[in-house]
Amino acid sequence: YFILLITTVSLFSCSKDNASGEIIPPRDYAAQYATDLNDIEEYLKTYYIEDVSPDVVTKISKIPTGGTQASIYSYLNSPTFPKLLSKEVSLHDITYKLYYLVLREGTGTSPSNADAVLAAYKGDYLSRQTVAGVTTFSATQFEEVKYPQQMFSLLTTIPGWGETFPEFKTGTYSSNTDGTVSYSGFGAGVMFLPSGLGYYNAGSASIPAYAPLVFSFKLYEITRLDTDGDGILNFEEDLDGDGYMRVLAKGVVNPDDTDGDGIPNFLDTDDDGDGVS
Secondary structure (H helix, E strand, O other): OHHHHHHHHHHHHOOEOOOOOOEOOOOOHHHHHHHHHHHHHHHHHHEEEOOOOOOOOOOEEEOOOOOOOOOHHHHEOOOOOOEEEEEEEEEOOEEEEEEEEEEEOOOOOOOOOOOEEEEEEEEEEEEEEEEOOEEEEEEEEEEEEOOOOOOEEOOOOOHHHHHHHHHOOOOEEEEOOOOOEEEEOOEEEEEEEOHHHOOOOOOEOOEOOOOOEEEEEEEEEEEOOOOOOOOOOHHHHOOOOOOOOOOOOOOOOOOOOOOOOOOOHHHOOOOOOOOOO
């Protein structure tokens, strides 16, 4: 009975990508990334931010035909804010180019990719639809959290969050007489994620599989975590101080793995491999 139950659950939990119910294996990461990058760069060149102030809700709209609005891409490597930057992320045996727009860096403290964040955010997914031979490109909102009530561990969110939030800082906050909290000086920006740094073939709720994602966000606060419970906070086990700690492929030198056992220190209760915690 147990084997039958597991088999049934496995069959129904597998994603079926066509009407016949045939199980389709995931697409090749490199091929899908090339498509995603093309979509993201088209979005950056054809959409604009209506108000670039980091203190307002970020509204991104498509540049109308004949419009003169400055595209998001026009801020690429700008010496002033807003500025569009990019970084390389090695994952799935390929190197992703992750674009992120900095509206304000923030005045406080940056999280590491192994901390938790309190952030307001709005998410859209990018898609193409062909109707009667005409293909349209659009961005569809799937979620918005204006007043966050809980921290999200960057270790359990999609990879793109953990790769982007350490590039920003928190601000300051004060309590109001009505019990609410006011934030100021916080980091604010927009991240543009290929599906390999998002939900990839799994999708999520209304987000279709292989959809690039766009998140506008405001970083209000962070919580330092101690994942391995050794009394030393994760960010204190970031030996090279770059804000990122990762599990790397076997044989790759990890600057945050003291004993070279393949387990980075923030996950290793015996960092130096001497048999003593």
